[in-house]
Amino acid sequence: MPRFTVNELSQYPPCPLRIIFAPPNDPDAGTVPDILALYRLYSLPGAFVSESLRDVAISFGTTNVDEGPRYTWFHFLYKSLPITDMNGVKRIKNQIQARRKGDQPEDFGWVHSAYCLIENGSSEVTLIIFNSEPLLYERFRTISEHTPYEETMKDPYCLLNVVFEILYERIDMLTWTIANVFTQEEMKILHMARDPELNGGDVDLPEIHMIQRHQIYLREAIESITVTLDATIDHQQRLNEGSTSISPSHNATQAGLRYRKVLIKSTDLRLRSMGKRTQNTINMAFNLVTQADSRVIKEDSGSMKKTAILTMIFLSCTAVAYTIKNGERPRKTNEKGFMGSDAQVEAFSEASFKFIDDKYK
Known part of the structure; x- marks a missing residue:
């Protein structure tokens, strides 16, 4: 991809069709001058710049003016x-663990791209792409090699159709x-459910949480691109309202945009189905963990029961042995007529002997 500074770009003569691939429009210290110069060179709308700074999730804007260029972004x-x-098993990276290992923070960030179509009458069209998908450049280069630019000039919104195609492929790949x-x-969880001997404590609940979390993120992306696609279709239709004849290029672009919408809907349905399966899996995982805890509690309860039985047996034997060792003693009472501690033991011993005699005589 040839690289130019904004100053070099401004020195080129005007051309009918130009596609500019710019760096991310949330620039760092090294790209701020070029980004600002690009904004000034093409007089990009203030709303577009403001949305770039806010990292908006859903955005579609146009400027409808009688004179001057028309912007769509x-x-x-x-x-x-x-x-x-990990050993052939794919997992979502844990952000906290990755930071400890020194992984790049951008692996866990958000990817923000922006697109601005500038129509200067019917003689000049410019598409500026900020932070483009790598595949988008290859797709436009292939189109430029096989399609005359005059065909693109008939309906510049076919360029946005190509953009939506690449964005759909990115979302579908992530899904x-x-x-x-x-x-x-x-x-793995279904295998645990079939085999009761497996320990439910092996369920990786954080991994399931990360999966559901990224499903929610993808749903947000799909909903935002669907809203943007609908707005693009409506805007292109309004541009041709009142026209006595609609060009085949316009119809082809409309058909392409609606086709992208159907494909995105297909991915959305698959993601919704996966979300329901994920919730069922989470419920099953909690049940497995609960069953494992119940087995542990049951084992502890059995051990306590055995301990109680042994205690009762040995306590009785201890009382009998104490009585046999000390023999018969006369009962002793205190001044109030109650038996003391020795008398209590002797009384218990006599009652025990009497019970044994009555039981086994």
Whole structure:
């Protein structure tokens, strides 16, 4: 990919179609001057800049002016999914453990990209992409090699159709990745449920929590891209209201956008189904842990019962042995007529002997 500074870009003569891949629009100290210069060069709307600073999850904006360029923009935000492979088992990285090991913090961050389409009449179209997906550059390069730019100029929104295609592929890939991780945990818990001898304490509840957490993040991304896609379809339709003839390029773009919407809906249904399965798995995991705890309590209860029986047996034997050792003694009472401690023991011994005599005579 050729690299240019904004100053070099401003010196190029105007061209009908230009696609600019810019760095993330939440710049660091090294990219602030170029980002600001790019904002000024193309006079990007203040709302677009404000949304970039706020990392909005859902955004679609346009400027409808009679004179000057027309801007159409949106933002996209999703959570990265760090995966680690442990002896052939894929797991979601634990952020706390990863920090202790010195892993890169961006593995656990959010990925924010922004797209701004600038139409200067019908003679000049510019698409600025901030923090692009790597596959998007390859896709546009392939299109430029096989499709004349005049076809793109007939309906510039076909560029956004390509963007939505790549964003869908990213979301779908993340969904399949987390589905594979979840399936491993689901099968492990089902195996525990079939074998009562397995210890329910081996259930990895933090891993299941991380899976459900990233499912929620993906649902947010899917809902946001669906809203943005609907807004794009409606906006393109409004642009052609009142037109006596609609170009085939417009119809092709509309069909492509609606097709992306159906694919995203398919991924959303798969993610919803996975969410229900995850909840069922969590319930089963808690039941397994509860059963394991119940078995431990039952074993402890049996041990206490045995201890109580042994105590009763040996206590009686001790009393009998004490009586036999000391023999018969006359009863002694205190001044109030009550037997003292020795008298109590002797009385208990006599009662024990009497019980034994009556029982076995």
